[in-house]
Structure formats: C-alpha cells, structure tokens
Amino acid sequence: MSELGVRGQTTKREIFGWAMFDVANSAYTTVVITIVFSAFFVQHLVPQGSEWGNSYWGLAMILSNLTAMLLAPFLGTLCDLTGRKKGFLLGNMMLCAAATAMLFFVGPGAIGWAIALIVVSNTAWMLSEVFCASFLTDLATPDNMGLLSGIGWGVGYLGGLLSLILVLFGVITADADSDLALYIAQNQQAMLVVAGFFVVVSIPTMLWLRDRPVAGTPDTSAKAVWLHTLQRLSHCWQLSQALPVLLRFFGVFTLYSAGMAIVIKFFGIYVDAELTLSAGEKTGVFLALQLSAFVGAVSFGLLETRIGSKATVFLTLVWWSLGVLSIYYLGDLARWLNMEENQLFMVSAVVAGAGLGSTQSASRTLVGLLTPTGYSAMMFGFWGLFARVAAILGSFCFALVADLVSVQQALLVILGFFVAGAVLILLLPINQGREQARQFKEVE
Template sequence: MIGNKPTLAVKKREIFGWAMYDFANSSYTTVVVTFIYSAFFVNYIVPPELAHLKNTFWSIAVALSTALAIILAPFVGVLCDFSGNKKQFLAWCTLASVLGTAGLFFVDPGQVGLGLLFLVISNTGWMLSESFIASFLPELATRKNIGKVSGIGWGIGYIGGLLSLLLMFRIITSSAQLDVAAYIDENQLAMIFIALFYALGALPTFLLVRERAQPQPGFANAKLTTLLKAGTERILAMKGLVEEYPVLFRFFIAFMVYSAGISVVVKFFGIYAQEEIGITGSTLVLIGATLQLSSMIGAIGFGFLEDRLGCKSTILLSLLWWLLGIIGIYGLTPLATLFGLSQESMFTVLAFVAGSALGATQSASRALVGLLAHPKDSALLFGLWGTFGRFAIIIGMSFGPISDLLGRHTALLFIMLYFILGALMLMAVPIGKALRSTVNDVSI
C-alpha cells in the first residue's frame, strides 16, 4: 500500500517529468491507434481484394501485440522489482515503440504483413511502457494526493495527444479523393514525426525522475540469469500473490470487463467515424482534437474530485458517463434530428461527452492500484494491471469480426454490455474495507 510519505522527498520537477511520459506516449495511441493510422491502414494498406477482412486485420494487429504484452508484462515487472532498475526497462520499451512507429513509414499499400509487424512491435512496447511508468506513481504521490497526481498525468497526456493531432493538420494536407499518392506519402511521413514526438517528449522522464526502486535483498548487482530464475519463481507463486492481494485481484477482473468497452472505443473510433458516419480528413482530426480536450478536462477534473469521493465512486460515475455517450452514438440519427444538428455535429458533441469519461476512468483505475499495491511489488502489480488491461483489449477486439458480421452499429450494443457488467462487478468489490485495514483515512 502507498504510505503517507514517499521514501525520498519528491521534487515538483519529478512529477512534471513523470507526467511528461504520458504527454509523449499519448501521441502514439492518439495518432497511430485511434484517429489517423488505424483508418489509413484499413483503407489504404489493406488491398481492395481483402477489404472484407480489413477490420479483422486491424484486430489481429492489436490482439497479437496485446498477447505479447500479456506474456511479458508480469515477467518484466517482477524483474524490475528484484533488480530495482525500472527506468532501464522503461527505456528499452520506449525504444521498441519509437522504432516500431518509425518503421510504419516504410509500409506501402498492400504490404499488410510488414504493417502488422511494425504495429505489433510499436504497440507491444507502448503497452509495456504504460505499465512501468504507472509503477512510479506510488513513489511520487502520497495516499492523499494520488488521485490528483494521476489525473494531472493523464491530463498532460491528453495535451500531448491534442498537440500531436494538430501536428497532423500540418503534415497531412492532401485530399485522398484529389491526390491519393500524396495522401499516402503524407500519412507515411507522419509516422516519422510521431516517433520523434514520442522520443523527445519522453526525455524529461529519464532526465528528471529519480530511480527510487531498490534491489530486493540479495539481488544487488545480480546477474540476469539470477534475476530470470527469481522472477520465474515469483510468477509461479502467483497463487500466494492472489491470497496476499485478494481485493486487488477482484478489482482487476472488474477493471478488465469495463476496460474491454474502452478498448473498442480507442481502437475503432477513427474507423467507425470514417466508415459509419463518413467523417474524413480535417473533420476527423478536429473531432479527435475535441475528444482529446474533453479527456484532458475529465482526467484533471475527476482527479481532484477523486481525492474527495474516492477512486471507486469516481470510476462508477465515469462508467455511467460512458454509457450515456455510447447510447447517444447508438441513437445518433434520431438524436441529431431531435436537436436539429447534422450527424457530424451530433457525433462531435457525443465524442466530447465520452472523452471526458475516458481520462477519468483510466486515471482513477491507475490510482486505485497505487493505493492497494505494496511498494515491494509495485512493478509486478502494475504489470499485472497492464496484463488485465491487455486481456480487456483482446476481449474488446471481438468488435472487429462482430462488426464485420453484424455491422458496426449493432456491435455498439456489446460496448454497452461491457460497461454495465464492469460497473456491477466493481460495486461488489469491498475496496473500502481493504483500505480501512491499513489506511483509515482513505475514502473509497
């Protein structure tokens, strides 16, 4: 569990440096996964003769990278805990993601296999890095401000996502209808700029955040083979870890279910907007910017609210907000008619509503893990948090084949189901009782 004070005095510049990693890696998930490259991949990299499988190909890219992250995250996490070298492992994951992103520059139309390769490399590195940067949170925050600090990190992250989208405005200027060759070239070039954005944005993290993790007794300067052996034994003893953190693992299950709904929104937003509603080009980027802005407001605003209401109540409130947004998108046509708006305008409003819940749900979930995880197991438990989040993505990727079979509009019902089930499961988790046994003044 997180204590009243970190073991070393935390400087404000360290919190800034930590939050800057969210700023940096948000460029990847915003541009590559959610808004720009996802739609470009299914429409221009996948050849016309395979167009009936384009959503499935995208699901394969996400599912494969997710499976790798599931396998690697707990293992690398426990190596971090034993060796005390979290920053080093974070650096390697960052490098993999940056190089994989830059590799997308070389993928031409029809080269689906090469595109899948670089997507898997970049997305796996991004997923692992997300878990490891989160494991620094309990070291930099107290139990009284962890929600606020986590919210500020997510908020700054969405600023990074917003700026990366605005950068796309300057790079992708051609119309696919008027000059498809130029449009393809610009989308490829954009990947180089996103790789640079990611790498340069992450530098403050490595320059400003101090490594507080200490090698566990007997593992100072241990050889890699020794760490691998100890890490394997720790993972094989997972049953004991579940017994040590029963409430946290119950939360992981609920988190996995509602995160499946979030993963669909993040991974298919650009595709849905472009192919179901007909939003393309600068309009899609503008709606993406709107979503990033609302996510930033939600992450920071709910972060301050979180320290008053508690993490569990904040998550439940955000899930209700999600439901309202998805229900609105499902009834987009009659809703737009009711308010006298075009479908594009109504979709933008609903994206703002859903976006404000995005940052809140993710920030509060991360903060809750920080409250329940003991510092000696922080990297491992945040790695497991990431693992359950990756399982959620695999579950959510059923949206691809379901939408190919039933249509995207009908498939939206599955997203609602994930949020409802996740909320019901979370309500049954006795998080307050678990915290009161160790921290009497934490409100959940």
C-alpha cells in the first residue's frame, strides 16, 4: 500500500484521509439533495397548490451546476499550477457546511432564500468533489486506480447511510400529518446535523491528506500564477486536439451522467409523488439503497481491475437501464410476479442502486487514466464541468416532462440517457487515449 503513490510515497493513513472525504461529503448529497431536503422543499417550502415545485427545485440545481461548471476548470488549473489542492478542497467543504447550516433558518414560503442557499452549498459541494477526485492520480498507479476509486466511492455511501440514519432516526421523528410544525422544525434541525457531520468527518482529510509539490512557474507571485492559469486555459482547443479520446469521453460521460443526475436529485421527489410507501418503507428503501450502492461500488471496483474501466461503465449502464425499465413497468411486473407494487419497487430500487457508485467511480478512473501528468486538477475540473452540464440537461428534461406530463413518463428520459451512453462508451479507444496522455507535452 505504501507504493501506491505516483509522486513519492503514499501512506495508508493518507489514503484513509482521502477516502474519509468521500464519507464526509456523502452526507450532503444524500440528505440534502437526494432524499430529505429535496422532498421537504417541494412539499413544505413551496406554497400549497403551486404546480411548479419540481421546477423551483430544478432551478436551484441548474443555477448551482452553472456556477460550478464555470468555476471548476479555472480553479482546477489554478490548483495544478500552485499545488494547493487541499486548500481548495477544504475551503469549499467549509463553505458548503456553512450554507447548509443556514438552511436551519429557512421556513415555508422562503423559496428565494432556500434556492440561494442550495445554490451556494451545492456549488461548493460539487467543487470539493472535483478537488477530491484530482488527488486520485497522486495516490494511485494506473493499475490500481480503479480499485482505489471504487473503495473511496463505496465508503462514501457508508457515510451517506450513517448520516441518513442520524437524520431519520435521531432528528426527524415527527409526522407531517400529525404535527406539521414539529416536522418542519426537525427538518430544519437536520441541516445542522448534516453540516456538522461534513466538518467532523473531514478531520482525517485535514490532518493527513497532503499536497504534492509542482514544478511550475518560477515566479510564484499571485499575478504570475493567475496569468499562467489564464494562459493554460486559453490553450483548451489545442488540448482537445492533442487529447481527442478524453474529449470524446467527456461527451459520452455527459449523456449518461444526465441520467445519474436525475436519479440523485429527483429520487426523493419521485417516491413521494408516485408511490404510497409508508414512512417506514421509505426509510427502509433509502437506507438499503445506500448499502446497495456501497456493495456495488466496491464489487464493481474489484471487477474493474480485471475487465477495465470502460467495460465496467458499460455493464453498470446496462444494469441501470434494466432497473429503470423495471420501475417504469412496475404495475405490470407486480401483477405478473404476484407482488405488491411497493415491495417490487423496493427490490428494484435496491438492485439498481448497486450501479450508482460504480458508474461514477469507473468514470472518475477513466479521467485519471486519460489525463497527462501535471494536469489532473484541470482535467478533473473539466470532468466537473461536463458533470454540471449533464446535471443541467438532466434536471431540465426531467422537471419539464414531470410537470407537463407526469413523473412516471419522465422515467423514459433517464432510460434514454443511459442507453445512449452505453452504446457510445463501447466505441471509445481507451488504450489510444492513454497513449495520447503519455505522449502529451504542454502547449506553449
């Protein structure tokens, strides 16, 4: 394990510190974006009778993704030139935690404040994810990058599971139908718990993850670094010509990530809108989904070391497509299998969830494999940019179809993104792309 590092030595303690950030940041995306606050926003913050609840939430997602999309490549390039990834990582973590804690003060009707705080917190969370991913090329060799990425993403779902248990069993104990005021107050208190979880669990990252020195600009003044950053970004067209396989991958990644973004950001809303699950059943689904995603990320990570990242992405997209189809035809399948719809949904969701972390983990590995030395934060910044484009595309398409037609029919939007991604990923010449990365020389 001590020889995992690409530059110098990487210790088990540092890898643990890096992986713990995946554990820490999962609390935010699980509780705030996917399961608890998203549904609370639509049902209780948006005025009763409004038909635009999904669209308001979609607006928050679009604005935050646009902001992260614009900032990620620039800040990533700045990190590569200064070698200060850790500062950017922890700074965005603190900003996300602070904005999340401020949601404690947001009550029914305060849509503007809720959207603003979600935009700030989600933007900071997405940027921190980019900086965390960019450490992958520092910590792992090409041969074990997929396994390390899978383990990191997998333990992240354990963080989501733990934070969800804390919130659903330790904080939100009231029922909206019997005591609405208490239910609202407890949802607000849950935001403080998430913010605290994010900061406390990130302590190993603060202590043990370290920056690598870079051979960069001899003049390290702020002005020189910023000018060099802008100069490197101005060569994006030349970069795309020198690394065409990486560019093509970003395009394919955008398509299937749009489907994943819908699942992450609208899952809680779909469950509340289309199903008649009891509070206990919903809790069971959400908790089992986190455990399933953990098992899937680690298992597919092990498989990835044998079959490669490209094949892993393809298999997980096929897995996802079958899962979406089973939920779309839930009623017919339930009658055919002689099962209750709610029971079949829980089984389908948990099985499909095994593909969530593994798709994202293998995608992160592919970026690392196709990235030239010294460009990791910049290229992961572009990975973040295309992930944000995907989230905007997915949020817009799903919210529009859900509001104008139905949430049920909007499932076909997810399926379309997954099928297109699965077909196109097979056409990518990954080995050729790795050779392009090895032969790459900085554009002057």
